[in-house]
Amino acid sequence: MKAGAFGLLFIFSSIHDNPVHAQRMQQQAPKPVDPVVERIVKEAKENSELELLAFELLDVVGPRLVGTPGMTKANEWAVKTFERWGIPAKNQQFGEWHGWERGISHIDMTHPRTKSISGTQLAWSPTTKGKAIEGEVIALPEFQDSLAFRKWLPQVKGKYVMVSMPQPTGRPDWNWKEYATPESYARMQKVKDSINVAWGRRIRATGLAPNSIPSVLEDAGAVGILSSYWSGEFGANKIFGARSHKAPSLDISLEDYGILYRLAEKGYAPRIKVETSSKHVGNVPSFNTIAEIKGSEFPNEYVILSAHLDSWEGGSGATDNGTGTIAMMEVARVLKQVLPNPKRTILIGLWGSEEQGLNGSRAFVLDNPEVIEKTQAVFNLDNGTGRVANINGSGFVHAYDFMGRWLEAVPREITKDIQTQFPGSPGGGGSDHASFVAAGVPGFMLSSLSWGYFNNTWHTNLDTYDKLVFDDLLSNVILTAVLTYKASEEPTLVNREKRVLPAGRDGRGSDWPAIRQPRRSGVGY
Incomplete structure (x- = not known):
């Protein structure tokens, strides 16, 4: 008998003579496959x-x-x-x-230089009906209060109005962390926080909720609403629904929105030409x-x-x-x-x-x-x-x-x-x-x-x-x-018993979520 065979026989004998070991080995055996x-x-x-x-x-x-x-x-x-x-x-x-129905959309800067702008209509956006509409681009300025905002409104007539906060950087946080010095990273975080606070103050001064501003601007004669909802990653913007009803709403890439914003803020009066052919079909x-x-x-x-x-x-x-x-x-x-x-x-x-x-x-x-x-x-x-x-x-x-x-x-x-x-x-x-x-x-x-x-x-x-x-x-x-x-x-339907939910911050027990009615008709959001 070869040594390997003898060793194998010894293992089998040991398992047979040791019921605890045998039981453990049996428990570790792979389960049968269905x-x-x-x-x-x-x-x-x-x-x-x-x-x-x-x-x-x-x-x-x-x-x-x-x-x-x-x-x-x-x-x-x-x-x-x-x-x-x-x-x-x-x-x-x-x-x-x-x-x-979406249709095409073209957005081009025509002044102070010619440039194709990266952007798209928001969902359910109004249309230019296939016509190219050119106009100056202006930024939503700072206001002392809602009265000042109302006095300013006539200036939007015939213009495209930017309603999103400009981003101080197009680099995600992870990219800054990887390459910036600790001092530079901290400085950029401070700049971002400061701009966020200032923009929030600018919006509140209008006396309107952010989602209400586009309709007020179009009622005052704005020919388009420009926004830029950056996701925080290279090249990615969130694209949701329009809040306007007459003037087209367009989401612009972070990069191009930044160009337009800086030109407007520094007095270069940028102009864009927009053509869309979307349709509202009832x-x-x-x-x-x-x-x-x-x-x-x-x-x-x-x-x-x-x-x-x-x-x-x-x-x-x-x-x-x-x-x-x-x-x-x-x-x-x-x-x-x-x-x-x-x-x-x-x-x-x-x-x-x-x-x-x-x-x-x-x-x-x-x-x-x-x-x-x-x-x-x-x-x-x-x-x-x-x-x-x-x-x-x-x-x-x-x-x-x-x-x-x-x-x-x-x-x-x-x-x-x-x-x-x-x-x-x-x-x-x-x-x-x-x-x-x-x-x-x-x-x-x-x-x-x-x-x-x-x-x-x-x-x-x-x-x-x-x-x-x-x-x-x-x-x-x-x-x-x-x-x-x-x-x-499964032989029978499973037991649907619900747990008792833990108490909320007020000390009261939480309720199981209620059945909610769906929206069976709607426009936009």
Whole structure:
């Protein structure tokens, strides 16, 4: 007998003679692999359509602002894609919104030199109706009080008015920290703080809220409103909605806004020429796209895959929330292949008008009480391209038990870095799972790693296809598909008992979030 064989025999004998050691070895043995989970992983990895879905949604359809043709195209594309996979789908109207179509926008400085200006219309902005309107650019000056502001107003007639604070630097804080001397960094922080305070004082002196200033300026004859909402990162501006109703509202890049501001402040009377061709098209319907894989044993009980389909218009809505949309659609495709007859119905909700206040999901909760009553769980994806890093129990006492069982079935390589908080606390309304949690449904936000989300891509002009991390999205597809499979196969509906929430600062107990009414019609914000 060879020495290696003898040693192996000795190990086996030792284990056999030592029941405690044998029991420990048995406990450390790998868990048996569920064949359905194996097929989910295989299908997700070998036949992924994530890149195709991303291309079609982000590059072909593009941004999906509520009330625009882009949102309509997205609803139609989603239904056709589900049907291509053999999954029935439909667009469910929940309201209407003021319709708007972007069209082109050109912004050029014509004096004191010629320069193309980097900028875009804000959402729902009024238009120049295809005409090029030239005018001087002026900055909102300092005022002693609101009376002085009112006396100044006639000077805006025929002019473009800058209403945002000028930035003293276009370099993010992290760039200053990396390269500046400590003294230089401290000095820049002091300058930024000083400008912030002074600008706040300038706005307050008008006697108006910041959001009210554009409409007052246009009523006084301003031909356009210029703003610059810098995100704090190189090249990234937040792009939201217009607050004007007659004059176009334009967001200008930090760099070009700074040029215009300095020229105006130093008496060079810069001029720009603006041409836009956007259209206001009256009220248009708002939809949720709903798809389902019908349950075989409990067809009237549900597991819901949740993501919002709408976006802002700065980029193409890639990480907010194209990633959540394509991941949940891919989960549905994988499960249709691997688990075509789940015990419970798997419902996919791609919500509309989330960006204006969770309107689509809130409407679904109110319009479908029979679904809400029998929903096992809601899994929601909505904060960027990263792999899921945190799961909160949303305040449900028994979330640790059932979510723990379901997570245990997910491959360890997917869950090893996920942090969990049970029972956690109910969300206040940051994303669509909160609409369901308010109704007492166990809804879980599958929170992702940042990848610089809030400054780089969240509601910015840089939220585009090239920021996607497909390896992380694939991980999220496998995680969500396994959770959905286990939730759908659970013998009974889970216990929905809610925790008693801790007392607030006033010493009183906190209330569970209330169901809120959606906005079923609207303009802009």
